[in-house]
Amino acid sequence: MSDQMIAETVEITGSGGDAIEAYFARPTGEGPYGSVVVIHHMPGYDEPTKEIVRKFAYHGYQAICPNLYSREAPGAAPDDAAATARAQGGVPDERLVGDVKGAAEFLKSQPASNGKVGVIGYCSGGRQSFLSAVSLDLDAAVVCYGAFIVGTPPEGFPLKVKPVVDLAPNLSCPVLGLFGEEDQYPTKEEVAQLDQELTKHSKEHEFHIYPGAGHAFFAVDRPSYRPEAAMDGWAKIWEFYGKYLAS
């Protein structure tokens, strides 16, 4: 752990060569440090997400969160940007992968990088974390209650996503999955199906389903926050990243 860090907004090159905004935090030491791309939840590139980025720096990782809504709403408040992105059906998968790739390259290019990059995503970012791990060459992926990895959005949803479980054979790294037993998106059955699919393809993974927790149990500013599940989840994350990113 380090109580000295630098945290700031930077510009990185995202999908299609676009310059996008990102929040970057890293310990001030020489390293070498593992790195984490943080994929924000659907409510956007907000204050709690930036706290998560700093938390990784505190624990000895370089971390960056690209603003996935940079293009739709440059300079807008996170809630206004999220409303705009929502109205447009969310972030296209191909663009997401390009933005995470740009963020990972930015992290690897830092002098203190140890060359390893993981990804973590919450809510819609959970699916996007998995999508990144089957699309890019990464070292570790954490999926926090990501829906629609398995299963299609119900009829009538304007959500422009499709299931990505079929891409499991392409998975490039171990996966840590953290889910709430009471969550409906994804359901326990969908989590079990993803678990089976990864086992079938001999993909290293570790899933935890917390009783008494639903969706967004990590979100400290929401009624869905479940301290016991969140604290255990963070412990699992430090153990997982410690094994695959820090060493």
Place this chain on the structure above:
Amino acid sequence: MCTYTTEHLKVSGSGKGANGWFRLSDASVYFDHPVHAPYEHSLNIDFLAPDIGPSARVAVELDPDSARELANAIFAALDKAPGQLRLIEVK
């Protein structure tokens, strides 16, 4: 739950946002996580003017009962207005 379930409609009128009044052109109505209301889910309404930009937004987040009462109140207020006034179209 990130539903993305959203009703879109064109509207005509004005709203007051962070930068003052502006002409509205669109509205979104959806049930999902609120940003500020102390509920896991809420009925959210955004009054928008996309031509001005993402910040041209008047947002409300209501618990479901409040949202239904609001909808009924809107109909009640419109029904009580004199018929002639209800037909006025403001450009």
